[in-house]
Amino acid sequence: MKVAILYGKETLRIEKREIPAPGEGEVLVRIKTALTCGTDAKVYLRGGHPRMITPPSPFGHEFSGEIVKVGKGVDRWKEGMRIMAVNSAPCFSCYYCKREEYSLCEDLLFLNGAYAEYLLIPERIVRYNVYPLPDSLSFAEGAFLEPFACVLHGIEKIGVKTGNWVSVIGCGPIGLLFLLILKAKGTRVIMIDRILERMEKAKELGADLVLMGKEGVEEGVRNITPQKKGVDISIEAVGNPSTWEQSIKLVRKGGKVLLFGGCAPGTSFTLDTHFLHYHEITVKGVFHHTPPIVKRAYEILRDRIIDVQPLITEKLPLEELGKALQNMIKKSGIKTAILP
Numbered sequence: 001m002k003v004a005i006l007y008g009k010e011t012l013r014i015e016k017r018e019i020p021a022p023g024e025g026e027v028l029v030r031i032k033t034a035l036t037c038g039t040d041a042k043v044y045l046r047g048g049h050p051r052m053i054t055p056p057s058p059f060g061h062e063f064s065g066e067i068v069k070v071g072k073g074v075d076r077w078k079e080g081m082r083i084m085a086v087n088s089a090p091c092f093s094c095y096y097c098k099r100e101e102y103s104l105c106e107d108l109l110f111l112n113g114a115y116a117e118y119l120l121i122p123e124r125i126v127r128y129n130v131y132p133l134p135d136s137l138s139f140a141e142g143a144f145l146e147p148f149a150c151v152l153h154g155i156e157k158i159g160v161k162t163g164n165w166v167s168v169i170g171c172g173p174i175g176l177l178f179l180l181i182l183k184a185k186g187t188r189v190i191m192i193d194r195i196l197e198r199m200e201k202a203k204e205l206g207a208d209l210v211l212m213g214k215e216g217v218e219e220g221v222r223n224i225t226p227q228k229k230g231v232d233i234s235i236e237a238v239g240n241p242s243t244w245e246q247s248i249k250l251v252r253k254g255g256k257v258l259l260f261g262g263c264a265p266g267t268s269f270t271l272d273t274h275f276l277h278y279h280e281i282t283v284k285g286v287f288h289h290t291p292p293i294v295k296r297a298y299e300i301l302r303d304r305i306i307d308v309q310p311l312i313t314e315k316l317p318l319e320e321l322g323k324a325l326q327n328m329i330k331k332s333g334i335k336t337a338i339l340p
Contacts, residue, residue, distance in 0.1 A: 002340065003116035004321050006059040009047035012322055017116075022071035025123030027130070029065040029083060032139035034114040034338040035312075037062050037147060038172060038239075039262075041328040046264070051110070058113030060338070061087035064133055064142030065119065074126065082133035084142035084301075086149055086294050087111045089124040102290035103153065115321055117340045128291045131298045140315075140337045141301065144177075144308045149289035149297035151177040151260075155185075156293065157286050158233055158258040162186035165225050167250045169213065170237035170261065171198035173311060173335050178235055178260075179205055180306040190221055190231065195331050205310065213243075221250045229253070236261050241269040248275070248283065256282040311335050 001019045006012055022028045040060060043049045053059070064084045070077050077083070090097050090105035097105050113119050121130065133142040151174060160166065164187045168175050171193035182189045183206045191202040194213045202210050211220045222228045230252035236243050239261030248257050248271065263269075276283065289297070300306060313333035316324050317340070324336040 001117040002318055003113065004059045004318065005056050006044065006048070006053060007056045010044060011047070011055075012044065012059065012325070014319055014321070019118050020120040022069050022074075022120060023123075024072045025074060025126060026071040027067055027074060027077055027083075027121045027126050028069040029063075029085075029119050029121060030068050031063050031065045031114060031116060031119055031340045032082075033064050033143045034060050034116075034340065035062040035140070035143045035147070036324050036328055036336040036338065038174060038328065041325055042239075042262075044325050045329065051108075053112055058116060060114035060116070061110075061112055062143050062146045063114035063119065064139045064145075068118070071123075077126070077130070082135075082139070082142070083130055084133045084137075084145045084298070085121060085125060085130040086146040086289065087114075087125075088288065089122075089128045089291070091124075100290075102292075103286075103288040108288075115318060115338055115340070117318070129294050131295075134302055136304070137301065138309070140312055141308055143337070144311075145294065145297055145301060146289070147174065148177055148181075148301065148306075148308070149294045150174075151181060152297045152300070153289045153293045154178075154235070154258050154260050154286045155181055158235070158256050158284055160185055160187060160233060164188070164232040166190070166233045166235065167192060167221055167231045167247070168235045168237055169193075169243045169247050171195065171202045171210075172237065172331070174260065175235075175237040176201060176205060176311055176334065177306075177308070178237060179207055180308070181300070184300075184305050190224065192217055192221075198331070198334070201310070201334060217246065218249050225252070230255060232256070233258065239263050241267055244269045245271070248272075248281065251279075251281055253279040254281070255279075256284065259283065259285050262287075312337050315339055
């Protein structure tokens with residue numbers, strides 16, 4: 001089979017490897033669609049990920065496909081079934097799992113290798129985080145399960161309510177997924193970015209206001225919110241210390257800030273303690289997803305409560321994965337569907 005292997009910083013090769021055979025509880029899937037992700041672009045630029053990838057390693061984690069073989073003891077899944085899945089599963093037995101804080105699991109099992117013709121899904125992920133892909137959804141739409149589950153995890157952690165005013169810094173794939181579910185929940189959404197193509201996409205998808213991310217953003221946000229107080233919830237979906245700091249300045253007194261975008265290890269940012277203390281602001285970090293959230297994300301996609309199809313702006317073969325990643329680095333397009 002063809003598979004993309006990450007060897008280090010911006011070093012990626014498409015190689016031939018043997019198709020793996022599923023062991024007990026495992027499932028072998030023929031990848032139909034793998035989606036590009038901002039995390040993949042970061043991993044490509046940095047040459048790895050402290051928790052998920054140590055080169056040389058297969059690469060990619062957003063996918064959907066068709067089962068071609070099942071291992072011993074697998075009863076729920078059969079050859080020929082269409083599936084959607086996420087890239088991890090918790091252990092359900094550690095300190096954090098026993099407190100139902102599954103995204104903080106001390107033995108979180110990660111799966112990489114979606115940029116390939118075939119992918120072997122481990123038993124633990126098969127057991128908890130694989131779902132049937134209905135005929136009403138395309139393989140490309142099914143591949144959104146993982147990123148959307150992450151977004152939904154953030155939404156539920158920060159406590160979005162109908163009628164809230166919400167700002168989202170970043171009109172990339174994650175920011176636009178936030179926009180889709182926020183609008184479905186009946187909120188007013190202000191999107192902020194510096195790339196015109198992405199700002200136009202945010203307008204198309206129903207943003208109430210789209211602002212250029214430069215000086216004057218704070219004033220622009222306050223001018224549209226009730227009594228010019230600021231938003232109820234501010235979401236950072238970029239992963240940059242400067243936008244982390246900016247997001248905190250957009251909320252009203254008593255507001256909440258969701259720091260979703262991940263910064264590089266060792267990064268720090270400045271927080272005005274006076275502002276935080278006297279305005280009673282809640283600042284919340286969030287990471288990954290959990291099996292209960294994945295189930296809800298699956299149901300929302302299955303029932304077409306949101307439409308993710310407009311976020312796919314290009315389709316490329318596996319051999320052009322390098323081009324797709326470079327486009328992401330240049331902020332060109334939204335998501336690319338890789339078709340092995």
